[in-house]
Amino acid sequence: MKKSRLVVFGISIVTVVVMMIFGSPWIAKNMRLGLDLQGGFEILYKITPLEGKTLPDMTAVAESINKRIDVLGVNEPEITVEGDDQIRVQLAGVKDADEARRIISTTANLTFRDINDNLLMDASVLEEGGATLGTDEYGRYLVNLKVKDTEKFYEATKKVAAMGTGSNLMVTWLDFDETKDSYAAESKTEKPNYVSAATVKEGLNSNTVQISGNFTKEEATELKDLINSGSLPVKMSEEYTNAVTADYGMNAFESTMMAGAVGVIAIMLFMILYYQLPGIISAITIAVYVFVVFLIYNLMGGVFTLSGIAALVLGVGMAADSNILTFERIRDGLYSGRSVKTAFYEGTSKSFITIFDAQFTTFISALILYLLGTGSVKGFATMLIVSTISTLLLIVFVAKFFLKMLVDSGCLDGKLKLFGVKETRVPDVNKGEERFYYGKFAKFDFVGKARYFITVTISVLVIGIGFMAFNGFNGNEALNLGIDFTSGTKITVVSDDAINASTLKDQLKDLGINTKSIKINGKGDTTATVFVKEAIETEKMDSVKASLKDIYHHDVNDNTVTPIIGRQLVKNAFLISILAWIGIMIYISFRFKWDYAISGIVALIHDLLVMIAFCAILRLEMNTEIIAVLLTIIGYSINNSIVVFDRIRDNVKANKHEVITKERYKEIVNDALQKTATRSILSTLTTMMPVITLLLMGSNAINTFCLMLFIGLFFGAGSSLFIAAQLWYQIRIHHKPKKHTKKKRKKEDIEEMIIPGMNDY
Structure with a gap:
């Protein structure tokens, strides 16, 4: 030893x-x-240029957004440029999602105007990053600004001072909208949209100026930070949102x-x-x-x-x-x-x-x-x-x-x-004894018994088609497509007590929301998922969430997808699946032969169709995560098939010097499956174990995800035994093999005899 x-x-x-x-x-x-584990939000913004301006480089826009996020004090944000005019922002751990959304999408275009809303000057007269927090002699908070172009500032203030008493006001605006903003209207409201309206008695020739307006410390700090972060020369509209409470x-x-x-x-x-x-x-x-x-x-x-x-x-x-x-x-x-x-x-x-x-x-x-x-x-x-x-x-x-x-x-x-x-x-x-134990499946006729699995599969597919037809004829969707593909809004309401679906539906109707469906789940029916066909606008969504929070005393999650993004997701889902099949087919053809690849791909299509059928039967929501499951099962199922193919190839090689008959092909396939069946069952079982625990003990948010994984693993294992191998068998017995000339077996082809003590190392 x-x-x-x-x-x-x-x-x-x-x-x-x-x-x-x-x-x-x-x-x-x-x-x-991530935001689904500690709260936060994810937003996909559509970026369009302001009127009269061109669309800037997306990298520059992303950097500007990052400066805004620094105002929020959020660590390690995820900001991703997608395509030519989209930016995805993911903020995990943000405490006030609504405030964060408002600050990020604010253009922060600072302008100075007279009472007639005529533009006098913009932020270009100020030093970049020169805004600081200060207080006046009474302790009231204000924002100090450093002037870069003192001459232009002097001319502008001199012009305002000449307008006479009552009209000599310089109005400071943040994101002035010419279509709806005006000093005349806003000055009559309790909380005007403009930042301040200061009286100017003479032209100001100074390096520093102040903006005051009965600010709280938080309001003054936010204004200071927004000015320092610079303006965004673009309009940002939300095309996809997902907010999760902490x-x-x-x-x-x-x-x-x-x-x-x-x-x-x-x-x-x-x-x-x-x-x-x-x-x-x-x-x-x-x-x-x-x-x-x-x-x-x-x-x-x-x-x-x-x-x-x-x-x-x-x-x-x-x-x-x-x-x-x-x-x-x-x-x-x-x-x-x-x-x-x-x-x-x-x-x-x-x-x-x-x-x-x-x-x-x-x-x-x-x-x-x-x-x-x-x-x-x-x-x-x-x-x-x-x-x-x-x-x-x-x-x-x-x-x-x-x-x-x-x-x-x-x-x-x-x-x-x-x-x-x-x-x-x-x-x-x-x-001189030879092996006599080949496992529990040694005499099992996989080729002959394949018809039973195929019958079950066909039954599932027929039932699935029946459910899709039934739902379609009754005015419902054949498949329960989630908002990822159809567009719309998903609202998640949490309560300490059981939630009544009809009561919640009436409450939402009073708020101007027509629900598509409401699902009650969670322990004690304390969680409700509401589906709405329309993509609810941000302002209205904020109002709905505030009202529901007053009723149920918990923050509300929301997820919104616009029609444009829905179409993109459908296109990507289709493209992902096709490319995965092509990639796998090329690899298997390279490692094995074309008939192995065809058999494996058909088995994958079988798995895909069965999973879609179960989605129809159980009315499970089809979303982007289901696409992830389908791709995972594609990888896992072909994994099982490759193990079987590897044994089949070994058996074929062992018979390479003779013409293989139909009966011999059946023996080859059965032998390969008998030797790999135990492994397939055990590997499927070990993979199912954590999926089952996730399904029983994990978050409700991934229940559908785990259920589809479970179904896919079961039928994926079955398809590798009863679809892929059987199809390969059918191809081989109907595809005329090349004739082999009999060759004298070489010395290295002869299997080595194991002699204890000599070549048994």
């Missing part, structure tokens, strides 16, 4: 544990939570993190119980995996969102799947009579390329989602990319390293029970 290997193993485990213990507090402290966000964060933790622990326990020692190694590497993914995400400045955490938990399941692939290959070797060392090296070698292919196809889907997705979809894709890369680097190599140290030490020699293998099922190669 090589004790040095055990020492290295022990030191490595201790090092990893210490690293996680001391690193975890830093990770927890530096996590950047309480709602933190509740979602706590419940989702708890559900995710329970799901990950469930996977660890399952791996330990089923695989014994390798399962313990798997549990350790999964813990390292979660730690490293959080660490990488923090270091790259990633923002944790609900969908991002869901992607992480899903990634844990897929990471466990990589271990399952390796461990099942090792078990194959042990059941064939190999020694522990031989089985380990063969298993890790054969499983790597399959793991790489499976993870790479998921990476393709995630990358396309990231490049074309927006908002929460982009966050989901980012986490999925980090997860797939971490799986290849950590789960594969770290797990292999730990297990290799134990195997090479010799302490596992002959101890098959530690791998969950019963010695009674292992042949004695010394007596």
Whole structure:
């Protein structure tokens, strides 16, 4: 026994544990939570130039917006330029979303006018960034301004002074609107729109001037900051909004993190119980995996969102799947009579390329989602990319390293029970025995039984079409399209007591809101989600939210999508799906052959149609997050299919020197499925575990997301066994194969006989 290997193993485990213990507090402290986890808002602005001006560079506009956000004191805002005339702003943790929206979209165009609204001068006469907060002799707050063009300022004030008593007023405006603003009208109101109206008795030739107007300290500070931030030479209109209250966000964060933790622990326990020692190694590497993914995400400045955490938990399941692939290959070797060392090296070698292919196809889907997705979809894709890369680097190599140290030490020699293998099922190669145990599916006819799964699938599709037709004929939408695709407004109301849908509908009707539908959910029916067909304007939405807060005593969340953005999202969703299919098809054709690619894509289309059918049957809301689920299932399902294809290809290669008959093709497919079925079921189970805990314990905001994941995982696993492989079989038996000339088998083609003590390393 090589004790040095055990020492290295022990030191490595201790090092990893210490690293996680001391690193975890830093990770927890530096996590950047998205607006759906700590409250805040997301707005997509349409940028148009002011009348008579050209549209400036979007980067300059984004910088101006960033200066406005500095006024709010919000850390690390997300400001993204999209296209030629759109800017997306995400502010997490902002306390007053309405105030923030007002300040960001304010043009802050400072002008000085006479009582007849004639322009005298604008902010160009002032020094940039020269506004300061001050007080007069009575302690009243005012704003001091530094004058840059003193000559122009003197001429303007001299002109006002000459207008005579009562008319010699210089009116200071912020964002004067010629279509509706006037001094004559505003001077009669209790709270006029202009900033101040100062009496000018003579021309002022000074380097400093003051703006006063019975300001509070907060009002004077805001005015000072807006002037210093500079004016925005554009008009900003909201095309998409999503506001989340802090309480709602933190509740979602706590419940989702708890559900995710329970799901990950469930996977660890399952791996330990089923695989014994390798399962313990798997549990350790999964813990390292979660730690490293959080660490990488923090270091790259990633923002944790609900969908991002869901992607992480899903990634844990897929990471466990990589271990399952390796461990099942090792078990194959042990059941064939190999020694522990031989089985380990063969298993890790054969499983790597399959793991790489499976993870790479998921990476393709995630990358396309990231490049074309927006908002929460982009966050989901980012986490999925980090997860797939971490799986290849950590789960594969770290797990292999730990297990290799134990195997090479010799302490596992002959101890098959530690791998969950019963010695009674292992042949004695010394007596010339061959493998006789091939798992629980050894005699199962997958090709023959495929019709039952296909029948279930067809039934689901027919029922789904029936529901879509029924809803369509009754004046409803065939599918329950969310506001992401149809445009409109979604309002979330939270209460301490149960909410009555009809009462809420009447309350909204009194406020001028005609609801499309109201869904009551949450523990004790304390949360209501209201859907409105129209995209409610900001001012009206603010009034509605204030009224609902007075009634239910909680801040109200709102999400608004304009028709233009709705059409863009539909276009992007279609484009994302097509590109994902093309990317996966090209890769599989390159790694395998065209018939494998066709079979895999048809299986993916099957998964997509089944999920859409369930959306129709259950009337689930179709939104951008559902697109993320579809893309995830595309990656996951093709992952399963690739594992099957890999075994089929091995079997085909074993018969490459002869013409394969129809019956032989059936045997090849059945053999491949019999050897991979256990792995497919186990990997699906481990991936489903965290999804189920998220569904049962996580935030209501991702319930539909998790339910669709669950459905997609189930039918995705089924399609890899009963659709992809069966279609490949049908293509092969109907596609005339090339004739092979009989060749004399080369020496290297002959399978090596394992002789204990000689070539059993």
